[in-house]
Amino acid sequence: MNQLDVRLPMGLLFLLLGLILVGYGLAADPVIYAEHSLGQNVNVRWGAIFSLFGIAMLILAARAKKSTPQD
Amino acid sequence: MCMNFCTPLAAVVLDLAGVDYLILALYFAFVLGIGWVLRKHQKTSTDFFESGRSLPAWICALGFIGANLGAQEVMGMAASGAKYGIATSHFYWVGAIPAMVFVGIFMMPFYYGSKARSVPEYLKLRFDEKTRTFNALSFAFMTVFSSGISMFALAKLLNAVLSWNFDACILISGLVVLIYIYSGGLTSAIYNEVLQFFLIVLGFLPLVLLGLKDIGGWDGLMKNLDSYSVAKGMPGAWSHSWKYMGDAHANPIGIEWFGLIAGLGFVLSFGYWCTDFLVIQRAMAAKNMNSARRTPLIAAIPKMLFPALVILPGMLAIALYQKGGSAHIALPIAPDGTPDYNMVVPALLSKYFPHGMLGIGLTALMASFMSGMAGNVTAFNTVWTYDLYQRWFKPDASDAHLIKVGRATTVVGLLISAACAYAAANFNNIMDMLQLVFGFVNAPLFAIFLLGMFWRRATGHGAFFGLLIGTITAVLFQGCTLPQGETASILKGGWLSVQHTFVSSMAQNFWMAIFAFTGCFAGTLFISLATAPNRTDAELRGLVYSLTEKVKDHHETPWYARPATLGIIVLALTLGLNVIFW
Secondary structure (H helix, E strand, O other): OOOOOOHHHHHHHHHHHHHHHHHHHHHOOOHHHHHOOOOOOHHHHHHHHHHHHHHHHHHHHHHHHHHOOOO | OOOOOOOOOOOOOOOOOHHHHHHHHHHHHHHHHHHHHHHHHOOOHHHHHHHHHOEOHHHHHHHHHHOOOOHHHHHHHHHHHHHHHHHHHHHHHOOOHHHHHHHHHHHHHHHHHOOOOOHHHHHHHHOOHHHHHHHHHHHHHHHHHHHHHHHHHHHHHHHHHHOOOHHHHHHHHHHHHHHHHHHHHHHHHHHHHHHHHHHHHHHHHHHHHHHHHHHOHHHHHHHHHHHHHHHOOOOOHHHOOOOOOOOHHHOOOOOOHHHHHHHHHHHHHHHHHOOOHHHHHHHHOEOOHHHHHHHHHHHHHHHHHOHHHHHHHHHHHHHHHHHOHHHOOOOOEOOOOOEOHHHHHHHHHHHHOOOOHHHHHHHHHHHHHHHHHHHHHHHHHHHHHHHHHHHHOOOOOOHHHHHHHHHHHHHHHHHHHHHHHHHHHHOHHHHHHHHHHHHHHHOOHHHHHHHHHHOOOOOHHHHHHHHHHHHHHHHHHHHHEEEOOOOOEOOOEOOOOOOEEEOOHHHHHHHHHHHHHHHHHHHHHHHHHHOOOOOOHHHHOOOOHHHOOOOOOOOOOOHHHOHHHHHHHHHHHHHHHHHHOO
16 A cells, blocks of 8 residues: 655644744744743744654655655 | 533633744644555555554554554553552553553554454454454444543643643544544554653653752652652652552551452453453554564563653652742642642643743643544444444445445444543543443453463353443442442442451452452353353364464564564563662
8 A cells, every 4th residue: 555654744833843943033023932931932943843853754765755655 | 512621620721822832733734644645555445444454563562552552551540659659660660561461561462463353353253242242342432432531531631731722622633533543543643642742741851850859869859759759658658669668557548469369450450451352453553463563562672661650750840849938839729628639641731831832732632632542433334344344234245335434433433432531520420330330341451362272162141241241240249349439339338238348449350340340250161161062173273272373483584583582581671660760
């Protein structure tokens, strides 16, 4: 059964979520970080981590597709 | 329809911004999209109910753990972390890992190798039809009930912290799960469990890190927990897992080491991880025997680290509560006047996550509820279709017909879940009662699997009546015992006559399991010896240890992919964690 590689949607989702977090983190008023996350811009930091994870998943999915013989 | 809990009880209120809604919407789009893409691959009933037995071990492993990573795990374990401290890790390092290793190494060869499509079907092959039907019926009821509880808990939570409409929450959560299971079957459920797993891990990790930083690191956490435990009259009990297990009065769980190991670590843990089709179904979807055996073993690695993610928030909440000042955390008050520990995770989300990460945290929380629902619904549709419908109503059903029934069952299963959710909202005692009944039925279950797999003389009559004896033993035990401070009642116990009082209801539960298992084991043993074997040795080949050729690893299999090696590594790491947090 030639199914969808789960790393593909997962990579896309995490990359998009990461980009949204980074974008919002850079644009939002810094006061929200003082109120909530001990002054740390968690949106940018974790957005970057989400993006990196998403990219890693996409690379793994692409490599798996390359190494699988096509019908 | 507005329930009595429509008035928010909680002091915790989450205020969402556009970016949080965008994150939620994106997640739901992907969840539904996965089901939509997978729909064209559902050509046979094996595809729909068993993922075509085609998935690699790592996906099955994350599905195995994701199906179990429901709301009870995320919010319930955080609550237990607050109530019991590090000792809550016993539910992982004693109450899960050893059983996961056992099922991977010793039991999976029978489940996967027998080609049974479900756990009840294995019971039919090994014992007889009545044992299968008994197990299938109780399992089917239990899964839709559990799915309904998840649905109710999600709707209640969203109603309380976001003021979302209760009915709309039930409808939307049910519809989302319905659409992705209806279209993509088990594969869709497992893929979403994998997605949910990573979302929960990456979504909650920053919460724990921020909490730890706020409290002054690990040392600050321990210092505040020690002050808290002194105030509670159990010095040190919140910061050690084993040190105070010698006496049930010296630890907050209220159980001594023997009851913990035998009740939780053996009977309940092995009963769940080794026999519950909800998790076994994920391993049976694997592409080959080696992958099926490695599924629970790979799953055991993140599982042993989960206390850091789900228990630590509860411990942090208590420590922050103890510390007070700027680090103070506001927990709502439960009806009994104590802090509502079930609200620990939403309270921490509200405290530490600004908009953006708040959307991620809330999505992770909703993902945990939905993975719990989906896991139960996929197990329910398989057991209903194969073990009840095909067996009793249409034995000659075509493959296409079985897929149709499976899809219809998914709809019906979610409708029953919704009915259970409303019943839970209106009649809390009925839900507690049902949970008690399931406890009676489940407690003895592992005994018949153990005897069935490792003793060829065990018979169908022995297993069936052994189960009944075990269940009756559980009922009688509960009727004769009572937790301290409780009044005798059907729900709490002692309704026959109070012969023994336990320090806690947890201790009563663990000891009930020990008695039920013993009753079932002895009953199955004696009745089997008194009745004629109903299976020949040829029929038992592949189902019983002594009559089955041992699974040998291919000589090219690397050491890290060998189940026995993996099992030893997992057990050694778990032992290490127990020693470190002694």
